[in-house]
Amino acid sequence: MNVRAHIDAVHAQIRRRDPGEAEFHQAVTEVLSSLAPALERHPEYVDTGIVERLCEPERQLTFRVPWVDDDGAVRVSRGFRIEFSSALGPYKGGLRFHPSVNLGIVKFLGFEQIFKNALTGMAIGGGKGGADFAPRGRSDGEVMRFCQSFMTELHRHVGEQTDVPAGDIGVGAREIGYLFGQYKRITNRFEAGVLTGKPVAWCGSPARAEATGYGTVYFAQEMLATRGHGFDGRRVVVSGCGNVAIHAIEKSHALGGRVVACSDSSGYVVDEDGIDVELLKEVKEVRRARVAAYAQSKPTARFSARGTVYGLPCDIALPCATQNELDREDAVALVKNGVLAVAEGANMPCTPEAVRLFHEAGVLFGPGKAANAGGVATSALEMQQNAAREQWSFEQTESRLADIMRTVHSQCRETAEDYGGTPDDYVLGANIAGFLRVADAMSAQGVV
Ligand code: NDP
Numbered sequence: 001m002n003v004r005a006h007i008d009a010v011h012a013q014i015r016r017r018d019p020g021e022a023e024f025h026q027a028v029t030e031v032l033s034s035l036a037p038a039l040e041r042h043p044e045y046v047d048t049g050i051v052e053r054l055c056e057p058e059r060q061l062t063f064r065v066p067w068v069d070d071d072g073a074v075r076v077s078r079g080f081r082i083e084f085s086s087a088l089g090p091y092k093g094g095l096r097f098h099p100s101v102n103l104g105i106v107k108f109l110g111f112e113q114i115f116k117n118a119l120t121g122m123a124i125g126g127g128k129g130g131a132d133f134a135p136r137g138r139s140d141g142e143v144m145r146f147c148q149s150f151m152t153e154l155h156r157h158v159g160e161q162t163d164v165p166a167g168d169i170g171v172g173a174r175e176i177g178y179l180f181g182q183y184k185r186i187t188n189r190f191e192a193g194v195l196t197g198k199p200v201a202w203c204g205s206p207a208r209a210e211a212t213g214y215g216t217v218y219f220a221q222e223m224l225a226t227r228g229h230g231f232d233g234r235r236v237v238v239s240g241c242g243n244v245a246i247h248a249i250e251k252s253h254a255l256g257g258r259v260v261a262c263s264d265s266s267g268y269v270v271d272e273d274g275i276d277v278e279l280l281k282e283v284k285e286v287r288r289a290r291v292a293a294y295a296q297s298k299p300t301a302r303f304s305a306r307g308t309v310y311g312l313p314c315d316i317a318l319p320c321a322t323q324n325e326l327d328r329e330d331a332v333a334l335v336k337n338g339v340l341a342v343a344e345g346a347n348m349p350c351t352p353e354a355v356r357l358f359h360e361a362g363v364l365f366g367p368g369k370a371a372n373a374g375g376v377a378t379s380a381l382e383m384q385q386n387a388a389r390e391q392w393s394f395e396q397t398e399s400r401l402a403d404i405m406r407t408v409h410s411q412c413r414e415t416a417e418d419y420g421g422t423p424d425d426y427v428l429g430a431n432i433a434g435f436l437r438v439a440d441a442m443s444a445q446g447v448v
């Protein structure tokens with residue numbers, strides 16, 4: 001069969017079978033639009049239905065999560081776990097707790113995770129999960145009861161050799177702790193490797209909390225170096241102010257950049273002195289307050305409830321909040337202001353139109369599945385440490401992370417060139433390199 005017709009047929013089937021899953025359709029379209037050169041070179045992948053199989057999760061779970069709030073009222077949230085692909089290892093990917101979570105969003109995240117995890121070169125399959133539960137404004141007791149109820153169902157589907165969740169939006173060390181405690185209680189097993197992102201004090205990996213943000217900056221640094229640039233003296237804007245954003249800011253500063261803005265869903269702060277990371281951590285992680293509280297504590301900073309960080313002049317932009325947050329208008333502003341590089345710390349934060357504008361303008365663009373792969377790669381290092389009952393030093397783990405990011409970067413460039421693109425086409429390179437590793441394993445394992 002003609003490759004384009006094959007890709008179109010897979011697309012049509014997804015649109016027919018999975019109506020309304022807009023983010024999943026978007027993620028699939030982005031990957032499939034890169035795959036024609038790979039399938040032309042490997043017609044056996046067409047004959048064995050690799051693409052069609054990859055677009056259908058091996059298993060998808062939705063479940064009721066009942067819990068009792070502090071007023072004694074019963075609440076019912078909806079939980080998800082999408083076990084997308086186990087071709088390369090146990091399902092691996094985070095849990096997102098956010099009111100926007102639905103099947104299409106979890107499937108998009110799980111689909112991306114397959115290729116991201118393959119790119120890291122580690123033995124991890126792809127999965128994702130979460131719930132439409134909003135931790136913001138909830139007491140510790142409510143979050144604990146929710147996590148316990150969530151794990152009471154999830155425990156029968158996960159395991160260190162089966163499926164290994166971690167954090168994502170709304171799930172950090174606190175939630176991982178409560179989830180782990182309930183898993184341990186139900187199973188009567190201290191199975192350290194069943195979850196990653198654990199605190200360093202009990203079986204977590206040094207540098208896991210930092211890994212996604214640091215890795216994104218390493219990836220951006222590698223892209224910039226191909227044009228003789230670096231972070232030193234550069235103006236940087238970061239969206240979000242959660243786990244990924246905070247550590248992206250920290251590493252940008254360590255490399256000599258100046259991050260002048262960051263945001264949350266209520267607005268953004270500008271601080272021409274450079275964002276004070278310790279203050280931001282205190283605001284977000286200790287006080288659990290909104291980003292506006294940063295501006296109230298810092299005389300050089302101002303808060304704006306309107307507009308985005310992308311309207312500010314900058315050399316480097318690191319979107320680290322959520323999907324589709326950087327749209328056409330933002331991309332136009334960034335290009336007009338002469339941005340050199342955009343690296344996605346979040347998953348799919350740039351709309352397809354924005355990505356096209358970056359390509360047309362020759363802006364270096366690192367797609368999330370490559371640029372933010374350092375988080376899950378360090379999760380795989382955490383699994384490795386747990387299996388060996390070891391704990392490495394921060395320096396040793398960070399140095400492994402830096403090596404992995406350099407390899408992901410060079411793999412994207414080499415693959416893009418090998419398959420007819422320019423080396424700067426990181427989207428093409430990431431999609432094909434990730435796909436080939438998974439497709440090769442699937443071919444060897446038969447039609448399963
Ligand atoms: P956090 O929950 O720590 O932080 C999320 C940040 O994004 C917050 O500042 C939040 O603001 C903002 N945000 C979330 N949803 C929205 C929205 N709908 N509109 C505007 N802002 C929003 O999550 P992480 O930092 O862990 O995750 C950020 C991104 O990075 C996500 O796309 C995630 O999938 C991705 N990622 C995370 C990895 C990890 O290791 N944690 C690994 C790889 C990717 P507010 O508080 O106002 O909602």
Ligand code: 2IT
Pocket residue numbers: 092093094095113116164165166167168196347372373375376377379
């Ligand atoms: O999107 C992601 O890669 C994550 N949220 C991290 C997944 C993980 O298993 O560490």
